[in-house]
Amino acid sequence: MLGLFGKSITPIKEVLEAKPLNKMVTVAGWVRTRRDSKAGVSFVELSDGSHIRPLQLVIPITLENSGRDLPRLHPGTSLLATGLLIPSIGKGQELELQVEEFGILGPSDPESYPIQKKRHSFEFLRSYPHLRPRTNTFGSVFRMRSRLFFQIHRFFQERGFYYISTPIITQSDCEGAGELFRVKGQSESGEEFFGRPTYLTVSGQLELEAFALSLGKVYTFGPTFRAENSFTTRHLSEFWMVEPEVAFLDLYGLIGLAEEFMRHLLSTTLIESREELEFFDRWVSAGLIKGLEESINKEFVIMPYEEVIRVLCESKEPFQYPVHWGVDLKTEHERYLTERYVKGPVFVIDYPKEIKPFYMKLNPDGKTVRAMDLLLPRWGEIIGGSQREEELRTLMERMEELKMDMDRYWWYLDLRRYGSAPHSGFGLGFERLLLYLTGLNNIRDVIPYPRTPNTIVV
Numbered sequence: 001m002l003g004l005f006g007k008s009i010t011p012i013k014e015v016l017e018a019k020p021l022n023k024m025v026t027v028a029g030w031v032r033t034r035r036d037s038k039a040g041v042s043f044v045e046l047s048d049g050s051h052i053r054p055l056q057l058v059i060p061i062t063l064e065n066s067g068r069d070l071p072r073l074h075p076g077t078s079l080l081a082t083g084l085l086i087p088s089i090g091k092g093q094e095l096e097l098q099v100e101e102f103g104i105l106g107p108s109d110p111e112s113y114p115i116q117k118k119r120h121s122f123e124f125l126r127s128y129p130h131l132r133p134r135t136n137t138f139g140s141v142f143r144m145r146s147r148l149f150f151q152i153h154r155f156f157q158e159r160g161f162y163y164i165s166t167p168i169i170t171q172s173d174c175e176g177a178g179e180l181f182r183v184k185g186q187s188e189s190g191e192e193f194f195g196r197p198t199y200l201t202v203s204g205q206l207e208l209e210a211f212a213l214s215l216g217k218v219y220t221f222g223p224t225f226r227a228e229n230s231f232t233t234r235h236l237s238e239f240w241m242v243e244p245e246v247a248f249l250d251l252y253g254l255i256g257l258a259e260e261f262m263r264h265l266l267s268t269t270l271i272e273s274r275e276e277l278e279f280f281d282r283w284v285s286a287g288l289i290k291g292l293e294e295s296i297n298k299e300f301v302i303m304p305y306e307e308v309i310r311v312l313c314e315s316k317e318p319f320q321y322p323v324h325w326g327v328d329l330k331t332e333h334e335r336y337l338t339e340r341y342v343k344g345p346v347f348v349i350d351y352p353k354e355i356k357p358f359y360m361k362l363n364p365d366g367k368t369v370r371a372m373d374l375l376l377p378r379w380g381e382i383i384g385g386s387q388r389e390e391e392l393r394t395l396m397e398r399m400e401e402l403k404m405d406m407d408r409y410w411w412y413l414d415l416r417r418y419g420s421a422p423h424s425g426f427g428l429g430f431e432r433l434l435l436y437l438t439g440l441n442n443i444r445d446v447i448p449y450p451r452t453p454n455t456i457v458v
């Protein structure tokens with residue numbers, strides 16, 4: 001690949017993995033630490049973000065510019081260095097670069113550079129979303145995030161799904177009122193830019209259903225927006241959602257798909273992000289790897305909502321929110337169910353229709369819908385999905401009950417008029433998946449630039 005000043009630069013990942021011993025290598029990155037020894041050399045830990053481990057540089061004080069530049073190698077300084085790669089006799093690393101030539105690309109003021117200590121609190125680092133990816137923790141989060149993106153596309157593409165770019169600006173308020181961001185132009189007259197109210201999408205599902213009912217197996221994966229005032233560690237105002245939608249698939253087929261999907265992501269992450277997981281296991285969440293490995297082989301339990309309510313009622317737990325048929329499950333209920341009762345992931349199905357959106361398929365009992373939520377120990381809901389109502393009459397009745405504006409959904413109803421078919425889909429919150437896989441606690445720490453009510457740093 002191209003480099004700088006006619007030199008080709010080798011990513012540190014490649015140096016550490018391919019180990020081109022006794023070869024001249026040029027690397028570029030940012031100084032983590034510098035230690036001056038009495039033996040006439042300085043040891044510099046250089047990181048370029050390509051790998052969790054830094055490369056140790058050994059820079060002799062005898063180089064032409066050492067006198068001037070060595071003292072300036074403060075944390076955060078960017079550096080280009082060329083030297084011979086040799087086995088390291090020092091502790092802590094296998095290799096080191098015997099530097100023969102180096103140059104500072106950009107200095108870093110040691111007085112003001114915020115990322116000084118080896119370990120800052122996550123909260124402190126949230127004030128520096130533009131600098132935190134230079135730390136081990138956040139470098140690891142975002143390398144994992146990127147690999148997961150690719151694995152998600154791979155999972156669906158290998159199974160014959162087509163990727164559909166559903167719109168960001170929409171007219172439909174899929175999940176009900178109160179959670180929408182309005183989209184307006186800059187018009188001074190106050191007129192609607194599109195001639196009618198528009199919003200940022202809360203889910204690509206409705207638009208995706210049309211493509212499931214024409215291409216068969218489809219998915220979308222994009223940013224999603226919710227103007228909900230949820231100050232929790234699991235909610236963002238802007239997050240990413242993966243949504244498969246499949247024609248000729250019922251609720252049980254959908255649960256099978258979700259299970260296979262979770263297993264694929266778990267097993268590929270355990271292989272390709274091993275070093276990052278070891279880091280999190282050691283510093284963030286003890287027992288993380290063991291827990292993930294066990295989840296791969298665990299049966300996912302399926303429980304109807306009615307049974308969940310019975311279990312919760314019989315538990316004699318002093319829940320803050322009382323339990324009875326019809327309530328939406330709160331965090332405390334989900335945690336009791338997954339951590340104490342099932343002791344693992346659980347699909348809850350057949351929820352009361354009142355607490356679910358209009359498009360879910362009505363069960364023959366007339367009270368519950370063919371919904372499924374996947375709940376995980378510690379993190380709660382990670383997937384929400386359902387079989388969709390494919391019968392025109394039933395769907396229209398439900399929309400009337402909810403006093404919805406039918407005219408706005410004419411196209412959605414068309415899908416039930418012309419060749420309607422059973423179909424199902426779910427939405428997985430990508431950042432919640434990352435919490436589960438990294439063991440981190442706060443959803444603000446797994447998205448590059450978090451947006452939450454009243455907070456937007458960069």
Ligand code: ATP
Pocket residue numbers: 175226228234235236237239241381382383384385427428429430431432
């Ligand atoms: P919750 O009850 O946790 O608010 P929800 O029922 O609103 O979730 P859905 O509308 O079913 O969630 O969305 C599908 C998935 O998207 C959820 O299972 C979750 O993983 C994720 N999700 C929903 N809202 C948010 C949010 N505000 N921030 C991050 N992820 C979210």
Ligand code: MN
Pocket residue numbers: 228
């Ligand atoms: Mn919600």
